[in-house]
Amino acid sequence: MKRIYLSPPDVGPLERGLLLDAFDSNWLAPQGPHVEAFEREFADVVGVPHAVALSSGTGALHLALLALDVGSGDDVLTSTLTFAATANAIAYVGARPAFIDVSRDTWTMDVDLLEAELDARLRHGRMPAAVIPVDLYGQCCDYDRLLAVCGRYGVPVIEDAAEALGASCGKRAAGAFGRCAAFSFNGNKIITTSGGGMLVSQSRALVERARHLSTQAREPAPHYEHAEIGFNYRMSNLLAAVGRGQLKTLPQKIERRRAVRRAYEEALGRHAGIHFLPEAGYGQSNAWLTCLTVDPDEFGATREDIRLHLESKNIESRPVWKPMHLQPVFRRCAVRGGAVAAQLFENGLCLPSGSGMSSADQARVIAAIEEVALGAGGRMLERIARV
Numbered sequence: 001m002k003r004i005y006l007s008p009p010d011v012g013p014l015e016r017g018l019l020l021d022a023f024d025s026n027w028l029a030p031q032g033p034h035v036e037a038f039e040r041e042f043a044d045v046v047g048v049p050h051a052v053a054l055s056s057g058t059g060a061l062h063l064a065l066l067a068l069d070v071g072s073g074d075d076v077l078t079s080t081l082t083f084a085a086t087a088n089a090i091a092y093v094g095a096r097p098a099f100i101d102v103s104r105d106t107w108t109m110d111v112d113l114l115e116a117e118l119d120a121r122l123r124h125g126r127m128p129a130a131v132i133p134v135d136l137y138g139q140c141c142d143y144d145r146l147l148a149v150c151g152r153y154g155v156p157v158i159e160d161a162a163e164a165l166g167a168s169c170g171k172r173a174a175g176a177f178g179r180c181a182a183f184s185f186n187g188n189k190i191i192t193t194s195g196g197g198m199l200v201s202q203s204r205a206l207v208e209r210a211r212h213l214s215t216q217a218r219e220p221a222p223h224y225e226h227a228e229i230g231f232n233y234r235m236s237n238l239l240a241a242v243g244r245g246q247l248k249t250l251p252q253k254i255e256r257r258r259a260v261r262r263a264y265e266e267a268l269g270r271h272a273g274i275h276f277l278p279e280a281g282y283g284q285s286n287a288w289l290t291c292l293t294v295d296p297d298e299f300g301a302t303r304e305d306i307r308l309h310l311e312s313k314n315i316e317s318r319p320v321w322k323p324m325h326l327q328p329v330f331r332r333c334a335v336r337g338g339a340v341a342a343q344l345f346e347n348g349l350c351l352p353s354g355s356g357m358s359s360a361d362q363a364r365v366i367a368a369i370e371e372v373a374l375g376a377g378g379r380m381l382e383r384i385a386r387v
Helices: 013-025 033-046 057-067 084-092 111-124 143-153 204-214 237-248 250-268 303-312 339-347 359-386
Strands: 050-054 075-079 096-100 130-132 158-160 180-184 197-201 274-276 290-294 348-351
Touching: 013 033, 013 237, 033 050, 033 197, 033 237, 050 057, 050 204, 057 084, 057 158, 057 180, 057 197, 057 204, 075 084, 075 111, 084 096, 096 111, 111 143, 130 158, 180 204, 197 204, 237 250, 250 274, 250 290, 250 359, 290 303, 290 339, 303 348, 303 359, 339 348
Parallel strands: 075 096, 075 130, 158 180
Antiparallel strands: 050 197, 180 197, 274 290, 290 348
16 A cells, blocks of 8 residues: 655646756756746745745754854744754854743744743843744744734844745735745645755845855855855755746645645544644644644543554654754753643644645545544443443
């Protein structure tokens, strides 16, 4: 039986044609017409004027911090429920990550806890150099509240929109908030360039600073002149061509992923103890991954029981991100709260959600989870009978 993956690439003849165009043009290096076109087209989709295409979303976060002069000895606040790249980028510049718990209602940064942390730091004279909120699993943070809080304390915001292309908060798209925003085009994201990222901003100066650093900080001279340390972070023309094709079908990809989520909710939401990541009322998610939590007392089985049964059926699923404050490498970092994120990790599961997923494959996933539910129901009846 074929394997069902969590979020495989969804590509077609459009991407193939653009890739071959780049290949035939002999523009294979990290520059070229497809890179420039991808930057313009991507910026238009997000609704910002400036973008620079990079080799990864992690690189975008790294350059964003450097462009805002965050460095050694600084503190940066970020969500504890995220992929390690968010915190790693903070460490790259010599700064210290400090973690904020998430809201149970949105799984994104708890703005009340953020405000409490900023207030405490103001009183102790230890303000952070930046805040990096994370748009989790395709859902934007509550930016109306978050930006207002950070604005009162004078702390710049870098939006980690790696998972949220096409999502929105109010009338604005993910990536249009804060001083700048980072996106990822990893192979499992809603659009992919196999590997890649983008940094976007309202500020031309910020993007041009990042662009300069991304090309080994080479100075404009006929020879190779370098006045500072740079990085090899530019996207290739080949990958940008793939990205342009992917971007053209973004609305259809979002529509399909939202349909996948609705089908899961309709089929599995009737089971006691199964709860899905809520969609915030202030915006629209791109439904990158459909995530649920399992209350083992109500459902009769654990998240891990479901995951292992799916794996036995050759179906990939994955626990929700392990919070950063529970990761061994960040165990000494400060954290405010953390219990909500820890519980989501303990009970949360990401289901196969690709935009290319067939109805038959989704039916396989649902049937496998129903088998766990049936077994759990039988075990609960046995326990009641024994009592």
